Amino acid sequence: MTTEADSAAEDTKLSGSARILGETLLALVRARLELVALEFREEKQRHTRWLVLVVLAALFFSLGLLLTVVFLIVLFWDTHRLLSIALATLLCGGAGGWACLQICADERNRPKPFAATLSEFERDIEALRGKN
Secondary structure, X not given: OOOHHHHHHXXXXXXXXXXXXXXXXXXXXXXXXXXXHHHHHHHHHHHHHHHHHHHHXXXXXXXXXXXXXXXXXXXXXXXXXXXHHXXXXXXXXXXXHHHHHHHHHHHHHOOOOOHHHHHHHXXXXXXXXXXX
């Protein structure tokens, strides 16, 4: 036989458990959202750096090529016109190529966007399914 006091105690325990479960779920969701926000900021920084490198590569490649070609052509106008043009082209092409290689290396080595968040979600799903 269950008394009213036992029934009230069970209701209090159930509501307390539900409250704790709700708080735990909210804390879990909050932590995951903070992780998403952090990774979003990191991804934004990576893209900003990439854009700056691309603009710098294009700017210095073009400017370096122009100035070097003009300088060497003027310097060797009477004796080695073609050689000066060829050397200037190789120098500026090398600088531009280096910048392009840096961009490619950054793209190859960058982590998958939101990888940590996706991994955490996978662990959460496995824990909920009891595969922990």
